[in-house]
Amino acid sequence: MLVLDFGSQYSQLIARRVREAGVYCELIPGTTPWDAIRDRAPSALILSGGPASVYEEGAPRCDPAALNAGVPVLGICYGMQLLAYQLGGKVAPAGKREYGPASVQVADPAGLFLDLPAHLPVWMSHGDTILEAPAGFRRLAESENSTIAAMADDAGRFGIAFHPEVIHTPQGREILRNFLYQVAGCRGTWKPAAFIDQAIEAIRAQVGEGRVLCALSGGVDSAVCATLVHRAIPGQLTCLMVDNGLLRRDERRRVEEVMQRHLGIDLKAVDASEEFLAALQGVIDPEEKRRRIGATFIKVFEAEAASLTGVDFLAQGTLYPDVIESTSHDTHNAHRIKTHHNVGGLPADLRFKLVEPLRYLFKDEVRAIGTALGLPDDMVQRQPFPGPGLAVRIIGEVTRERLDTLRAADWIVVDEIKAAGLYRSLWQSFAILTPLQSVGVMGDYRTYGNVVAVRAVQSEDGMTADWARLPYEVLAKISTRIVNEVPGVNRVVYDISSKPPSTIEWE
Numbered sequence: 001m002l003v004l005d006f007g008s009q010y011s012q013l014i015a016r017r018v019r020e021a022g023v024y025c026e027l028i029p030g031t032t033p034w035d036a037i038r039d040r041a042p043s044a045l046i047l048s049g050g051p052a053s054v055y056e057e058g059a060p061r062c063d064p065a066a067l068n069a070g071v072p073v074l075g076i077c078y079g080m081q082l083l084a085y086q087l088g089g090k091v092a093p094a095g096k097r098e099y100g101p102a103s104v105q106v107a108d109p110a111g112l113f114l115d116l117p118a119h120l121p122v123w124m125s126h127g128d129t130i131l132e133a134p135a136g137f138r139r140l141a142e143s144e145n146s147t148i149a150a151m152a153d154d155a156g157r158f159g160i161a162f163h164p165e166v167i168h169t170p171q172g173r174e175i176l177r178n179f180l181y182q183v184a185g186c187r188g189t190w191k192p193a194a195f196i197d198q199a200i201e202a203i204r205a206q207v208g209e210g211r212v213l214c215a216l217s218g219g220v221d222s223a224v225c226a227t228l229v230h231r232a233i234p235g236q237l238t239c240l241m242v243d244n245g246l247l248r249r250d251e252r253r254r255v256e257e258v259m260q261r262h263l264g265i266d267l268k269a270v271d272a273s274e275e276f277l278a279a280l281q282g283v284i285d286p287e288e289k290r291r292r293i294g295a296t297f298i299k300v301f302e303a304e305a306a307s308l309t310g311v312d313f314l315a316q317g318t319l320y321p322d323v324i325e326s327t328s329h330d331t332h333n334a335h336r337i338k339t340h341h342n343v344g345g346l347p348a349d350l351r352f353k354l355v356e357p358l359r360y361l362f363k364d365e366v367r368a369i370g371t372a373l374g375l376p377d378d379m380v381q382r383q384p385f386p387g388p389g390l391a392v393r394i395i396g397e398v399t400r401e402r403l404d405t406l407r408a409a410d411w412i413v414v415d416e417i418k419a420a421g422l423y424r425s426l427w428q429s430f431a432i433l434t435p436l437q438s439v440g441v442m443g444d445y446r447t448y449g450n451v452v453a454v455r456a457v458q459s460e461d462g463m464t465a466d467w468a469r470l471p472y473e474v475l476a477k478i479s480t481r482i483v484n485e486v487p488g489v490n491r492v493v494y495d496i497s498s499k500p501p502s503t504i505e506w507e
Contacts, residue, residue: 001186002042006030006050006060006078013165013463014046014076014176016362021177022188026360034065044072044156044184047079049163053128054078054085055092062086072156072184074112077126080151080159087134087157094129096145098161101168104141104149111182112140112150112158116171122149123168126161156183166464192361192368196228199357203232207313212355213305214315215297216241216259216267218251219385221317221358223259224370228357229315230265231373237315238266238308242300244293245273245403246389249411258379272300273400280391280398286507289398293388302351314352318359319366362461383414383428384462392507396435406433408486409452413478417456420474427459429468431482432495432506440490442483449490452482456494457504465499 001018005011005027018025028037030047037045045066052059062082067073075083085091102124106113113120122143130148133139141150143161152158158179164172180186207229214226216239229237239259243252252269260267279292305311358366363384370380390406391398409431417429436451454475459465479492495502 001025001044001046001180001184002037002040003027003046003048004030004032004062004066004079005048006082007052008049008076008078010163010165010463011048012362013461014048015360016461017165017173017176018046018180019190019192019362019365020173021180021186022190023180023186024190030060030062032063032066034063034069037063037066038069042071043186044074044179046179047073047075047082049077049079049125052078053091053093054081055128067157070155072179073158074179074183075157075159076165077161077163080161081126081128081130083157083159084130084132084134084137084148084151087137089130089134089137090132091128092131094127094145097127098124098129098143098145099126100124102143102145102162104143104162106141106150108138108140108152110138110140110152112152112160112175112178114178114182116174116178120171121169122162122164122172123166124162130159130161158183167460168464192365193372195361195365195369196372199228200232203229203355203357206353206355207233207236210236210313211308211311212237212313212315213301213308213311213352214239214355215301215317216255217317217385217387217389218247218255218382219317220363220370220375220380220382221319221366223255223317223375223379224366224373225315225317225356225358226259226265227263227370227373227375229355230263238268238311240301240304241267241269242297243269243271243273244276244297244300244389245400246276246293246391246398248385248390249407254379258376262376268304270300270304272296275300276391277398277400282397284396286392289391289507290388293391305352312353313355315355315357317366318356319361319363364461381424383423383426383430386505392505393430394433395506402433405450405486405488406431406452409433409482409489412481412485413454413456416474416478416481420471422468422470422474425458426468427457427462427465428504429454429456431455438491442490447490450488451491451493452486452489453493453495453506454478455504455506457499459499459504462504463499465504467496467498470494 001023003014015025081091106118133151136153137151143149146161149161164175216222259265279296367380413431417423432453434451440447456468457465458468
């Protein structure tokens with residue numbers, strides 16, 4: 001299955017849902033020529049949403065041949081409008097934007113809505129509407145603001161105005177499964193573990209007899225990446241653990257223990273904290289932080305690589321969400337949310353060729369692969385950690401003193417979350433050091449101390465997230481411990497915003 005990506009922030013989520021249904025799926029640019037698509041021999045195509053309007057000059061278009069090749073097509077939101085527009089229908093601005101919860105009334109099950117209720121709650125996100133369906137298309141469903149909320153023709157081409165990939169469309173998975181199985185005839189036999197053999201073969205083909213340098217951060221992504229490369233080309237991999245001073249407490253020791261002693265991977269560790277702190281001195285803007293961290297990271301790597309002979313490749317644990325949110329080359333129509341240092345911060349003159357075996361995987365898939373590779377459970381199940389580390393959890397300038405404060409507070413948050421048995425149920429839980437100070441009273445003395453924020457969210461994929469309703473007693477214990485155990489902090493607040501409109505990280 002191929003998803004033609006027209007810049008939606010949820011494009012990778014479509015691919016995730018398809019894979020959850022047991023069908024392998026990849027994203028490709030929505031403007032990919034049909035000849036290139038045909039060479040992939042897809043069972044079907046899904047046209048993603050996107051921020052553009054189909055009638056605007058310069059709006060991304062699908063190759064008309066792809067829509068008329070006899071391959072089943074499902075257009076979602078912008079993809080539906082594009083399907084209608086390119087096949088002769090009429091698309092125009094809607095009188096009222098449809099964003100958020102809505103409901104559709106199904107008039108014709110026609111494959112997509114088979115065995116589903118006639119009244120379906122859905123999630124809408126569009127400002128345009130289809131005034132007239134193309135010739136040969138019939139209406140399958142309507143909503144309060146869209147007379148054509150779903151359409152289809154007898155050639156296996158479908159369009160829906162809502163987003164089945166998000167959790168806010170409760171029957172979304174069933175709708176996608178109906179398209180995959182009832183319309184496209186897929187079998188649902190793909191499993192994440194099957195990716196291991198494919199990745200090993202691809203790494204061997206790319207690297208050959210070359211040598212690879214891999215960054216280990218302590219997270220599951222880099223650990224799985226390194227383990228895959230090590231298994232593919234044993235003896236050709238050297239891992240570098242850059243202690244940038246922005247890591248969580250005890251990070252370096254844990255990485256050395258697992259990767260070097262447990263798996264036998266060649267590992268070098270270097271303390272570059274002074275270089276990173278110097279690069280971040282006086283920097284407040286989060287994007288500038290990311291750029292400087294990325295540039296310093298590469299400098300350190302190149303300096304270390306100079307002592308190694310024949311190193312031509314750099315392995316990274318880049319995941320799909322990193323690619324999507326950084327607006328990489330294969331999602332050029334997307335609106336950039338933020339830069340990730342492992343995709344957006346690399347300099348143009350990088351001398352290494354990149355090896356990114358996880359580039360088209362989601363976090364849960366990486367964890368499944370890590371387990372299959374034999375990595376310890378406490379490493380596989382670690383919560384996501386930003387590439388720039390604690391630097392983007394410090395609002396304002398990053399200093400050694402502020403890092404020490406945040407590291408201590410963050411340790412307490414995770415410690416109490418684990419003690420309450422909540423760690424595995426949360427997507428992320430961490431502390432943020434704000435630039436605020438507040439008046440307090442400690443031991444009958446007036447204080448003017450730091451304000452620490454606590455963030456805990458629940459999510460399936462990181463693309464959308466809801467704040468976690470932590471028990472009051474857990475929040476109370478976190479707050480009490482931070483104020484009592486972390487010098488200079490006299491106030492703790494809890495972040496109750498969701499994504500969207502917020503992001504999970506504060507920077």
